[in-house]
Amino acid sequence: MSGRFSEQAMTEAMREVAAGLGVPSEDAQVLRLTNNAVFALPGSGIVIRIARTHRLRDRVAKVVRLAHWFADIDAPTIRLAPDVEQPVEVGTLAASVWEYLPAGFPTPTVEDLGHVLREFHSLGLPPFPLPTWDPVADARKRLADADGLGGGDRDFLMQWCDRLEPRLVALNRHEDQRLIHGDAHVSNLLKEPSGRTVMCDFDATCVGPWRVDLAAVAVGEHRFGRTGAHEALAAAYGHDVTSDPGWPLLREARELKMIVAAVPLLAASEQVAAEFDRRLRSVREDDHRPRWTPFADLTTPAKKR
Known part of the structure; x- marks a missing residue:
């Protein structure tokens, strides 16, 4: 499929x-070809990451x-490529350039x-303002930048946002606010040559309830049909998010994010569009039996260009 954010368009931008x-x-x-188009250039030791939505x-x-x-x-995070003025403007898109870790x-x-x-x-907060965790606002931005989204689906998602928003505002008001990654799962981890594990992908990093970062694995285990991951995370971190009173709300917020993430990309991939329909139907019908497929598994695997 073609579109403003197709693989071909992103490759040209890269x-x-x-x-x-x-x-x-x-x-x-x-x-990766999900919310961002991510390209490794091993020979130059860099990774180019291009946002696939203007909003x-x-x-x-x-x-x-x-x-x-x-x-x-010295946070446990990936580093930007040195000596590159960033962000990098590429037409109407914006990119960042990072060190390559094979x-x-x-x-x-x-x-x-x-x-x-x-x-x-435990890092504390940076000496500059960060946005407050607001998955509804993020969802609305994606809906405003959608190619190929039907009117009925758009209306359902907007109504879902309207219902969820006041509940999330209340949760934010009463929870301990910390620096949170916002999309914490194993695919956003890398290993440095020293063996140190570091995080990447800080698009969703913000200030909010720290339990948000434990919800992604728990929801993924349920929706993707994986077993054991949530229990292992809870043991390593020392907290089981599914035991919290706010767990149902954290789960719903995560599922909204997992669905609207594909909205700007519907015109660029038939497989992503089909998975989007599957996910949205299961939520509309309150059916937890269908197993979702990660959007990253539906896009082109790593290959030479």
Whole structure:
């Protein structure tokens, strides 16, 4: 499928960024084509990450600022590529450029996630403002930038946002506010050559209830049909989020995020569009039996360009 955020369009944008940096792109590999198009250029030791929606391009500037602070305090996080002025503008899109960490062994585990999250949550807050956790506002931005979204689906999602918003406002008001990653799962972990586990993907990083970061694995286990991951995370972190009174609300907020994440990409992938329909139907019908497929598994695997 074609569209503003198709693989072809993102590949062309990547090549433009690489050319601006003065590095070759012949060895580029597609790492991810979800909310961001992520390309590794191993020969140059960098990763180029391009936001696939105009409405959330302001996040790129936030992520770059966070990355500089993380480096200053030696946080367990991936580092920006040195000597690159960021964010990088590429047409109407925005990109960031990172150090390349090749996949290695041992691969990060959910236990690693638990330990890294405990350290991340203890960092305190940066010396600049961050947005408050607001998955409804994020969802509305994605709905405003949708290609191929039917009117009925849009209305259902907007009504869901309207129902959820006041409950999340109340939760935010009464919960301990900390720095949270916002999309904490094993796929957002990498290993440094030293063996240190670090986090990546700070688009959703904000200030909010720290339990949000434990909900992603628990909801993923339920919706994707995985077993054991949530129990292992709870043991490593030292807290079981499903025992909290606010768990049903955290679960619903996570499921909204897991559905609307695909909205700007519906015109770019038939497989993503079909999975979006499957997820939305299961929520509309309150049917927890269908197993969802991660959007990342439906996009093009890593390959040379």
